[in-house]
Amino acid sequence: MKSKLILASLFLLGASVASAQGIKLGIKAGANLAKVDGKSFSDEFKFGYHLGGDLEVMFNKKWGIQPEVLFSQTNTQTGYSFDTLYNSINPGMLKDIKLNYLTIPILLTYRPTPIIGFQVGPQFGILMSQDKNLVEDGKAAFKTGDFAMVGGVQLQIINFRVYGRYAIGLNNINDISDTDKWKNQTAQIGVGFMF
Helix, strand or coil: CHHHHHHHHHHHHHHHHHCCCEEEEEEEEEEEEEEEECCCECCCCEEEEEEEEEEEEECCCCEEEEEEEEEEEEEEEECCCHHHHCCECCCCCCCEEEEEEEEEEEEEEECCCCCEEEEEEEEEEEEEECCCCCECCCCCCECCEEEEEEEEEEEEECCEEEEEEEEEECCCCECCCCCCCCEEEEEEEEEEEEC
């Protein structure tokens, strides 16, 4: 199902580029404030970062699409209930977790003015690395794919961008069991430059 969604998104992107009025490439970087939502994890947001590139494809002055490819880091910490739900290696101790994703948001952009743009769209995530020492048998705790919805605002001053957005995971990334549903939540702020 996910592969069909990705193929459909790439087809729509290709059709959009073919009929676009303005195309620009860009780079971006910023901070993540993220957590994994679920009773097995701490409820506090922790800092990470993201960086990558994007392609702005404007159909007219108000509407466009902005696909991106980002390296995005999620830092979180297990909660006290993790030990009771799963066989933890260090019972009674909180464990810091770092998840590195390659994220691919495809954002629809609406610009009511030349300076402000509102963005919304799907985001596909591919888990590139994780800590495999959370449970006793050493198996991977997190699924390799994630799907989220993203919404935010972007300010444009000449070729410089400042943006803020929020991504909420829609699927369960728990690969141990269905005892607890885990979902990513990430707030991002950053800056970018378009060429």
